[in-house]
Amino acid sequence: MAYLVLEMGDLLSDLKHFYEKANYPNAQNNTKILPKKVKIMGIFDKLTGKSATLTPKSALVLSAITVIAADGVIDEAEINDLAKIVRGDRKSIDTAMQVIKANPFPGVIDLVASTLDEKQKIATLAILCDIAMSDGVLAGEEKKILQMYMEKFGISESKLTPIIEAIAIKNDFSIFT
Secondary structure: OHHHHHHHHHHHHHHHHHHHHHOOOOHHHOOOOOOOOEEEOOOOHHHHOOOEEEOHHHHHHHHHHHHHOOOOOOOHHHHHHHHHHHOOOHHHHHHHHHHHHHOOOOHHHHHHHHHOOHHHHHHHHHHHHHHHOOOOOOOHHHHHHHHHHHHHHOOOHHHHHHHHHHHHHHOOHHHHO
16 A cells, blocks of 8 residues: 555646646635534644645545545546546645645545545545546455445445445446447
């Protein structure tokens, strides 16, 4: 799993380049203040005073990045899926990356779980499943990470099954051939 942290560093560069090219508007005008926040501070951040506040949106971005980077390949479809989540909110990417840098994987899953409420956890897991399937293949590492989120979120298999079935149908283009 150590490669995962390195891949996420590369993802940040890719994302910043992507957003600069796409010229998204400043999303501060489009986001609302969310009351539930978890403050994260890395040990060396104390020296510089920098800290990251994980909000439900940045928690979603963080979880999406962990799934996207899981298979070691970041393709255009996954970047596009992440862009849909972020909707131009660079701060959510920056916060997610600060948290990733300060907290090793899989510890970030606990942070995401403690930030989200029940409804947000279910929606996040549905989004993560969809992202994992965006390239048409559910890689072994992606599946492991999805299972980790499912366990940490306390979501039962019976609750998740209809969501997974809908995502599987949505991503099965072979039915059109």
